[in-house]
Amino acid sequence: MPIDPSIAIGADLGSRTFSWTESDVLLYHLAVGAGSRPGDNLSPTALRYTLDDAALQVLPSFGVVAPTFHETDPPPLDLPGCDIDLAQVVHGSQSISVSGPLPTSGTASVRTTLTDVWDKGKAAVIWQEGVATAGPDGAGEELWRVRSSIFVKGEGGWGGERGSATPVLTPEREPDHLSSYAVTPHQALLYRLCGDRNPLHADPAFAAAAGFPAPILHGLCSYGIVLRELTDGLLGGDASRVGGFTGRFAGVVLPGETIRVAGWRDGGQVIGSATIAGGERDGSPVLADCVLSLA
Template sequence: MPIDPSVAIGAQTANTTFSWTESDVLLYHLGIGAGSRPGDNLSADALRYTLDGPGLQVLPSFGVVAPTFHATEPPPLDLPGCDINLAQVVHGAQEISLSGPIPTAGTARLRTTITDIWDKGKAAVIWQEGVATAEDSGEELWRVRSSIFVKGEGGFGGDRGSATPVVVPERAADFETSYDVTPQQALLYRLCGDRNPLHADPDFAKGAGFPAPILHGLCSYGIALRELTDGLLGGDATAVGGFTARFAGVVFPGETIRVSGWREDGRIIGSAVIAGGERDGSPVLADCVVSLA
């Protein structure tokens, strides 16, 4: 069978050492749109993302991509007990929780395991959890949890799983802004270690059921966190303790993402939708929560 939960669940999928530099942090921030607004090249606040040196900070979502930042091949799907291919897969959800601010450069070890597989009938959802620890001290730096949605691989009689949706407050947002995704955004972001051809190759995208290449879900994820951090936390990335979101829809380069945020119960609830055009209001991210450090 293409997916065998008895083999997959509990299997280790990564045990690797990785390093990152200030240049990687700068490229990641540029890939998620930092410094793109008029005047950002002169703004001390904006330059905290885009200028190396003592003032540089690291947006916590960087921790999600840091382990594979230097990958130059499409992401492998050699998951134990899972015979799947890239054309079947879209990112389902992503979470990161931090033990403290991410250093601007460092070396760490990542250990990742498959924790759950949900049977959604026409699809399967595979969950993985990883822990990044400092190479020298063994101190935990951050944890990540993510899911992939695998089309056509459900129906094996497994647990359907459960999730509690995040309810957006029924009042005006405390913050709202929009970000214009550039035509080359996905081509730039793929240099952050995600060379999935779904985001660059028109023929591959059509074969996967999309009319054109789509923006990386993790790029939308980073854009949303950056906008919420800037709008509701004074641009202070160290105030973010974690970020979770579910990928609710696609973004095509050239579209505009509207990001909204609400201060609620000691956290920030967010949402991201398409703004304008034929797909106005179409969801991008749902169940968004920024936890505070």
């Protein structure tokens, strides 16, 4: 069987040490659309993402990509008990929680564990969790925690646990925030410089073999775009007010399309949603079950 839950669940994927610089932070912010609107080059609020001065801040979603930011090979899928094909894999969901504002540069260590494998019949869902701590030996304070799932088409049906998920319902009222972001034709090519060289996002032939009409935008790029739009629209652009962000990847985005982002204040959190705006796919889901928790 390509996936053996008895081996996969609980497997320790080890730890890795990584470093990042202000330049990495700036590139990541540009890749998720910061500084792209007219006047952003003169706006003190917008420049907190794109200018390496004392006011530079870090969007918490950067923590998701920081450990692999300098990778130049396609992401490996060497997971214990999982013999799977990259072309059959899509990102299912992603969350991050931060212990405080992320430093603009530093060194940390992250330890990752496979926590669950769900059998969805015609697909499998593999969950992993990572904890990042400061310092080259990981002996420092906890910086952030990430949890993510991948959806592996064609690998279910062994009679395993199906798992469960509770959908996040958006309030039945007008959103407190509504904005749109026009994805540039080169957005995926820019974002892949943040450490995700999966050819699905750059190679037309590979994308066609996977069943897509063109290379698609990275799910984590959409994730970062939505978090930034909600942060800018409801938190005054102050990334330090974000305590965490969760989202489920509900659909694809093609470069050149526009993402519509809606957000609702809901006590100590923000509930969000993202859909395609305009064109033949108007209203198609992008990111669902979005929750931005406040620090």
